[in-house]
Amino acid sequence: MRILLIEDETAIANFIAEGLKEEGFAVDMAGNGKTGLHMALDNLEEYDLILLDWMLPGMSGIEICRAIRKENQTVPVIFLTAKDTVDDVVFGLETGANDYLRKPFAFEELLARIRVLLRNSTGAQHIFRYADIEMNLDTHRVTKGGAPVELTRKEFALLELLLRHKGKACRRTRIIEKVWDIHFDHDNSVIDVYINALRKKLDSPGSLSFIQTIRGVGYRVNDDA
Ligand code: CA
Helix, strand or coil: CEEEEECCCHHHHHHHHHHHHHCCCEEEEECCHHHHHHHHHHCCCCCCEEEEECCCCCCCHHHHHHHHHHHCCCCCEEEEECCCCHHHHHHHHHCCCCEEEECCCCHHHHHHHHHHHHHHHHCCCCEEEECCEEEECCCCEEEECCEEECCCHHHHHHHHHHHHCCCCCEEHHHHHHHHCCCCCCCCCCHHHHHHHHHHHHHCCCCCCCCEEEECCCEEEECCCC
């Protein structure tokens, strides 16, 4: 899942971005309103959620939210705001934001709200299963046959993407968009390295891999288990 974070206070932005990356999200950051709006409008289809500071240099969060809503009614937007009067909050929600969080906030609260919105917007489950593999997004745990399996954050994000789209092909370009961030400049053969790591950790000995390679396209987890 890919999140755009528009926030001008570097310390807060880094704190949020680091936390989200640890949870397996791909995060793109903008430090002012204009850049944020450009990034949002240029890649609206790619973002699963937008975190938007209210007070930004160049352009306010309110203006950005309105501009985003003109183009896209569905992408979830959460306001991060120090403004906390009831009127401000109502006004913020009326511009089309889905939720708001008052600064200072605990990262765990932000994460919980993000998960709720993503679940609503994508109809997303928080538990995925394939055969004896189970992935729980809330507890951030993966088990195989009931035994915990340790995954790196990229492995976790990649597995989530594959299981979320069970039965469908995950194209390589889509994997890069959803699991890596905008600064990704490696040879995308890095995907194969992560796929192999997942196979090593989660395949059952003696049977075909649970991840199928679709030559020249990408990967797929079948919808048969
Ligand atoms: Ca600000």
